[in-house]
Amino acid sequence: MFPIIGFVIIFSSAIGGFMLAGGNPLVLLQPVEFIVIMGTGIGSLFIGVPSHALIHLIKDIPQVFKGSKYKRKDYLDMLVFLAIFLKVVKTKGFLAVEKDIEKPIESELFLKFPKFIFDPELLSFTQQYLRTIAMGVDNPYHLDEVLGTEIEQYSTKYLKESAKVLQTLADGLPALGIVAAVLGVILAMASIAEPPEVLGHLIGAALVGTFLGVFVSYGIVGPMGGHLIAINEQDMNMHKCIHQVLLNFLHGYAPAIAVELGRKTLPINYKPTFEDLEEAVYNNGKKSSDPGSETKE
Structure with a gap:
């Protein structure tokens, strides 16, 4: 909503x-100038950016208008999921939830929180983290270093890469506007014998190129x-919150305390x-069956 309002303010101003x-x-309607600037940009x-970055850019542009894909309820669901999951791990060990980690689509607990199932990136991150701990890598300091680097890789993987592509384009547009303006001036000089009104129109059209380059870039x-x-x-x-909760758990905190300390980082x-978290954990705890129970058959 706010980006749309911003565009309206920019154009109207x-x-x-x-x-x-x-x-x-x-x-200001000079389609030829616009074609020269945007086409060149x-x-x-296509010359300077890898193909996968351009593909991701096309997919990521709608995010400007949609905003963050995680809402407040998603964070609440994530904390509830971790609280219930870690409680089972604390009482029965990781073997009790091994099947849930490996096959989340068949896990009653994961299915109760569809954000994990329908967000492949988040599901993969959570699976890898839990799987690493289940394999015996339980040193919180080592895990913090290794998976902290992985979080940074997730951070630069898509949106930040697309943002860099857009910034590269924005940096070049003012100069390309000058290119379009110079081409317009060349055209005007070739028509120097024309009447002043014709020549004035050509020069004005050329200057629109400079305007468009700067306007589209910075606006x-x-x-x-x-x-x-x-x-x-x-x-x-x-x-980062998932990372913090699991680190807290590995440091020896009880599941409820580990989750609460993670909540404070948001x-x-x-x-x-x-209160919302406590109530949600209580309600889901009553409704859930043991997420590791199906592994005991």
Whole structure:
């Protein structure tokens, strides 16, 4: 919603201000200049950016308007999941939940929290973390170092990479606007014998190229890249919280305390209250059957 409002403000301010000064907005409609600038800019990305980054960019652009894929309820569900899961591990050991880790799509506990199932990246991260601990790597300091690096890799994998591509494009657009303007001036000079009104129109069209390059760069593409970085940082809070809860557990804290300490690391706008978490854990604990029970057959 806010990016859309931002675009409305940007266009209304730029075009509205031009009209208030007595300008005709139709003068700014120069499709040839736009084609030169954006075509050259996009072409430069095909040359300078790996193909997989361009594919991810196309997929990630809608995230600018959707925002973070994790909402407050998702963080609450994640904490409840870890509280119930770790309680079973504490009482029965990792062997009791081995099948849940390896086949989450068949796990009653995982299925109660569909965000894990329908988010392959988050599911893979959680599985790898739990599997690593189950294999006996229970040194919290070593695990913090290894999986902390993995979190950083997740952070740079998609959205941040797309943001970098957009920033590269934004950096080049003002210069490409000058290129379009120079081409327009060349065209105007070739028509130097034309009447002043014709020559003036050609020069005006050339200057629109400079305007478009700077406007699209600093008003549209650059802010979109910055927004993707902000979304990436928000989404990483989910991975960091899982990381912190499991580290707390390995340090010897009881599941409830490990989860509570993890909850405290969340940003205030995503952090569920202690009461909400306690109630959700209690309600889900009553409804759940033992997630490791099916492994005892």
